[in-house]
Amino acid sequence: MTLAEHIREKGLKATPVRLLVLELLQNNQQAYSHTEMEAAFTEVDRITLYRVLRDFEEAGMVHKIMDIEGITRFAVCKHSCPDSTHSEDHVHFNCQVCHKMYCLEMVTTPAVKLPAGFRPTGINTLIHGVCKHCG
Amino acid sequence: MTLAEHIREKGLKATPVRLLVLELLQNNQQAYSHTEMEAAFTEVDRITLYRVLRDFEEAGMVHKIMDIEGITRFAVCKHSCPDSTHSEDHVHFNCQVCHKMYCLEMVTTPAVKLPAGFRPTGINTLIHGVCKHCG
DNA sequence: AAGTAAATGCAACCGTGTTGCATTTAATTT
DNA sequence: AAATTAAATGCAACACGGTTGCATTTACTT
Numbered sequence A, B: 001m002t003l004a005e006h007i008r009e010k011g012l013k014a015t016p017v018r019l020l021v022l023e024l025l026q027n028n029q030q031a032y033s034h035t036e037m038e039a040a041f042t043e044v045d046r047i048t049l050y051r052v053l054r055d056f057e058e059a060g061m062v063h064k065i066m067d068i069e070g071i072t073r074f075a076v077c078k079h080s081c082p083d084s085t086h087s088e089d090h091v092h093f094n095c096q097v098c099h100k101m102y103c104l105e106m107v108t109t110p111a112v113k114l115p116a117g118f119r120p121t122g123i124n125t126l127i128h129g130v131c132k133h134c135g
Numbered sequence C: 001a002a003g004t005a006a007a008t009g010c011a012a013c014c015g016t017g018t019t020g021c022a023t024t025t026a027a028t029t030t
Numbered sequence D: 001a002a003a004t005t006a007a008a009t010g011c012a013a014c015a016c017g018g019t020t021g022c023a024t025t026t027a028c029t030t
Helices: A003-009 A016-027 A034-040 A046-058 B003-009 B016-027 B034-040 B046-058
Strands: A062-066 A072-076 A090-095 A101-108 A119-130 B062-066 B072-076 B090-095 B101-108 B119-130
Touching: A003 A016, A016 A034, A016 A046, A016 A072, A034 A046, A046 A062, A046 A072, A062 A119, A072 A101, B003 B016, B016 B034, B016 B046, B016 B072, B034 B046, B046 B062, B046 B072, B062 B119, B072 B101
Parallel strands: A090 A119, B090 B119
Antiparallel strands: A062 A072, A090 A101, A119 B119, B062 B072, B090 B101
């Protein structure tokens, strides 16, 4: 399936900006911030970029994560998340040298025992350290 | 040890704003956002509040955490963190009903196996769900 | 090729957080 | 207890991330 077909499948129009964003996220197994993407596509309007990312997230195509510094980042959903309520069952790794955020799809979040009365609906595990390229 | 003594021990002056903030964080086992504290102490200048929180964090008296929505929150460090490099070895719980953030000091973050080349320096586990007061 | 709903681009705005600087105040010294 | 001084405060002004409204354009439909 082409990128354009993937976008249309979700009920969205395959516009140039959307193709650019999806291609970037698909080709690099990393979570990008809005600022990084804005720098990557200088000709793209920043508001449009915000809306493209919001639409992709609502369509369940990407997921949003916060890195250690509280910066919002986006990464493609691998295992076709159920729209908008995608359960992110994998671990994220934030390199403190290059600041890249990796989705470690193969590492699932371990279960934790909570005190009585706390009912969990989702777990977010964010590991920081030095990545394989910087260590 | 009094609150004022605790503050002076860290090389900071025991001022009214600092006493207010430390008292709030000490008495309630929750992580408060800047906005919540601003609302709690209407007479306190917001810039002063930012600086008090920054100073407390640098002194290792409180630790900073991001909640699900990317809001910065502060909680007292229980086990006397080594200044500024405090290892947060406990789990945080973010209630999606009342939006309170709990430090579950008794629940330590489970270890995870990372792919070769990734060297971890810290783990952050954030669980969201419904807390004991809202469930 | 024309029609239409969706997507874009721009202006203007809000919230969070920071910096510089003059003033005040907590702790120290006499 | 008064004077000293370095630290803390309060204010203005700013930078940045993100949102909303509206007119224009464009992708898909017929």
